[in-house]
Amino acid sequence: MDKYLIKKPRTQDSSPVQDSSPVQDSSPSSKRSRVDFNLENLPSDPGLRQKISSYHPNNHDEIRRYYLGKGPCRPPHDYPVSYFSGKPRRFRVEWYENRNWLEYSIAKDAAFCFYCYLFGKGVGKQGGGDTFVTKGFRLWNQVGKLDSHVGGVNSAHNQAVKKSEDLQKEEQHIQSVLVKQSNQDKANYRIQLNAIVDCVRFLLFRGLAFRGHDESQDSSDKGNFLELLQFLGDHNESINEVMQNTWKNCKLTHPDIQKDMVNAIAHETSKAIIEDLGNGFFSILVDESRDISVKEQMALVLRYVNKQGIIIERFLGIVHVASTTALSLKCAIEGLLCEHNLSLSRLRGQGYDGASNMQGDINGLKTLILKENKSAFYVHCFAHQLQLTLVAVAKNHINIADFFYVVSNLVTVVGGSCKRRDALRDAQFAKIKEDLENGVRRSGQGLNQETNLKRPGDTRWGSYYGTILNLILMFSAVVDVLEIIEEDGLFDQKVEARSIMRVSKQRLQVMRDDEWTSLLTEVSSFFSGRPRRNTQQNTNLHHYRVELFYTVIDMQLQELNNRFSEVNTDLLICMACLNPSNSFVAFDKEKLIHLAKFYPYDFPGTDILALDSQLQNFIFDMRNNDLFLELQGVSELAEKLVSTRKHETYPLVYLLVKLALTLPVATATVERSFSAMKFIKNELRNRMGDQWMNDCLVVYIEKDIACSIDNETIMQRFQNMKNRRRQL
Incomplete structure (x- = not known):
């Protein structure tokens, strides 16, 4: 055949298509490069979206369903002013009324048509042509053009609206026409789906894993999801009958179905939080941490006053950030807020820790946001400030630093092995028993709990305080353990124990022999109110009161003043x-x-x-x-x-x-979200995807909101996410 046919040379376009420049296609028959997409990364701002035609036709309906599930982009925003003939004009929130198609782009400060973007084809010059799809409408002095865009009954806009309605009507799909479902089939499907939702809720609220190592029918380790579903069937005849009679490929037990269901619950939970916020202003609490798979995650929490006047902090989401620079974090924050129809212009506070990329005065995250919104005041977390201040003072005062150095060595020596910890525990138990028998201690619920020594941490002053308290409570037992180590330990251990014991005993002996008179004089002088004159000796009272107490308090005040702008x-x-x-x-x-x-x-x-x-x-x-x-x-x-x-x-x-x-004062809620992240994404679940982990965290952390969402709402969202074989 080759000698009768002349082959045309094939032209290959080796240059990749960038997401920021959609392919222009003047001929429907011309070959085009298609833009790859991920539903998780589709932009919410209409000014940043690719044209629907730039994606592969097989993906069009999936993208449309995604955007229809989110709805038009309408972030509460302080709309900027533009001048027309010397008069100030801006977009107005009242224009949303009776216009369910209208959406606003913060990036372009322009209005767009939601339905024409999703379904509009070849609108020509009708209703502003392509303005409401790609360029954006910005003629704020000609509001009448918003209504002229809609046009008549058969206008391109109304045809796009009709197509969106048809897409969401399952009974009109060709699959529904080819495979007829009886009312009983629909009722059975609802029973099955409702059971799936209950199982997913149960596992999410407790942070449990879904999958098992072997999910075959006869396996004894199917995983929590399948075993819980089977348990429901064993105790409910209707669920068991439906599950037994369902086709094997319609059991709704595939991992993708589980993820879709979790995503539906997470979306409804976030939607309820945003509705509770309404059009009010808010603050953000942000922190970053690595998960078990060593990926940098940024958690964001909203702080706002709800309609009942109650101050609320809600977890909005967690985002994987490849870079922790201030600019990267700002872009991630803007993207997450835009995804939920929120705007930085409604921000009235920022709460972070003391990291330089967060609070830097030149290029820090708080500075970048303040350049756009002067009312988004930054407050360094009060708890962090206090802790850092106390730790800094403890390290800069020689006597206090020496004291905690001795305490740290003491904890290391006494608690350096399991054997010593057991000896310490036994000695403390014997001491408590003796005190109870002698009536020195009281017994009762919650009293005389088992305690142990722990090493203080550099960034948590509470750990220093806890170590000192435990040391005071267990001092007698600690001395007993030191004596045991001095007698029975290795040579190095004996040296350490003897050194610690010698310093303590020498100090106590000096106080016993030489300082009683001066101490009594100081106490008498203090309580009588008569000042001492013509004395040069440095007493214990002067040392602890002036050289330690007053000096440390002054250092703390100075350090705190330096940390507050x-x-x-x-x-x-x-x-x-x-x-x-x-x-x-x-x-x-x-x-x-x-x-x-x-x-x-x-x-x-x-x-x-x-x-x-x-x-x-x-x-x-x-x-x-x-x-x-x-x-x-x-x-x-x-x-x-x-x-x-x-x-x-x-x-x-x-x-x-x-x-x-x-205005935020502490980032405790963000810290708790990271604790939840370590619980959700652990060593056994370290391969969780970003979206999967975010959805699980939203539902787990905000379970009180998720509990208030009924199963019917979740099932409807799940059903509308994709084309399903069966209809409700």
């Missing part, structure tokens, strides 16, 4: 004026007005004048209202304002209260 100090002082304790004794109108000026977006000039009047009426009302006399803390004030509907009477004052509560 002037802005943070002003914020905290002003916020303290909202404290309702003791009939609002801390109230100061001028400081609260000064606080409002820190948030110019929330309190423009006219609102500052109105706030002055509201504050005067507010404090008079509060001090004469019995319902507000016994309040303790700003959080109780916010709840009481909402429950009595006073937040409607004093909206600007309540706004100040919310801002005060929103």
Whole structure:
């Protein structure tokens, strides 16, 4: 055949197609390079999306279902101003009303059509042509064009809307037409799916693994999911009958089905959190840590005041970051917020640890965000500040550093082996038993618990404090163990034990022989109030009171002052004026007005004048209202304002209260999320994918929200995620 046919030379395009430049295709028959995609990485911002036509046709419906499940991108945002003929104009949130197709791009400051992007083809010049799909609409002075885009009944826009409705109607799909399902089949499918949801919920809420080593029918190690499903069937005849009569390839037990179900629950949980936040402002708590597979993960928590006036911290998600630079973290934060229809413009606080990439004044994460939003004030976690301050002082004061050096050596010597730990435990037990018999100690539930010595950690002052407390409680037992080591231990151990014992005994002996008189004189002088004169001796009281206590306190105060910026100090002082304790004794109108000026977006000039009047009426009302006399803390004030509907009477004052509560002071919630991550992704589950781990964490951490979501909502989302063989 080759001599009768002339082959055309094949042209291969060796240049890869970049995600940022979609392929332009003027001829439908021309060959095009297709853009690879991952549902996890599809951008939420309409201004950053690829054209649907740039993806392979086989993937179009999957991408459309993904976006339909998320809905139009409508992040609450402080929309920037553009000028038309010298007049300021901007996008307005009121334009969303009666326009379920309209979405907004923060990246391009432009409006887009949700349905025309998903299903629009060849719109020509109708309704603005391709503007609402690729370029974006920005003519804020010509709002009428938003309605003209919709057009008539048979317009390209309305046809796109109709196609989206058809895609979500399972009964119209060709698969549903070819394979008819009876009502009984649908009822059985619902029973089966409902049982699957219950099993998935049970495992997620307890952080248990799903898979087993051998999931065959006769295996004794099928895994938690299959065994729990079988257990449900054994105790429920209807579930057992459905599972036994279901086709082998429709059992809904495949790992992909499990992941889809978990993803559906996680999406509904996150959706409930975002709905609880509403259009309000929020703060973010961010930290980074490595998981068991040595991948750097960034966890993000939202802090906000809900509609009931309750301060809430919710885990939003965890993101794998290849780089921990400030710019990379900022991009990851923006992407995660945009995925949930949130905007950095609504940010009113940042809470991180003290890492340089977080709090750096030049290129730190907090600085990059502050450049875009001046009201997103950064507060270094108070717990971290206090711990770092105490640890720094402990290392910089020679006497304290020497003390903890001895304590550390003591813990090492006494607890250096299992044998010594057992000896310490036995000695402490004997001491407690003797004290109980002599009536020195009281017995009861929770008392006289078993304790042990542990080495203090450099970044947790609580570990130093705990070590000292345990050492005080077990001092007699520690001395006994040191004597045992001195007699029976190896040569090096004997030297260490004798050294520690010698220092302690010599110090006690000196105090016994030579310092009683001076100590008595100091105590008498202290309590009588008569100052000592013409004395040069350095007594114990002077040493511990002046050289240690006063010096260390001064060092701590100086260290704390250095760690608080002037802005943070002003914020905290002003916020303290909202404290309702003791009939609002801390109230100061001028400081609260000064606080409002820190948030110019929330309190423009006219609102500052109105706030002055509201504050005067507010404090008079509060001090004469019995319902507000016994309040303790700003959080109780916010709840009481909402429950009595006073937040409607004093909206600007309540706004100040919310801002005060929103500012983050500790990152404990983020720390707990990392603890959960270590529990979910452990050594036996170290190959979990990023999306799979994120979904499991969202449901596990926010199980109280996930519990409130009914099975029907989860099943509907699961059903709409992909084309399913069976319909509800």
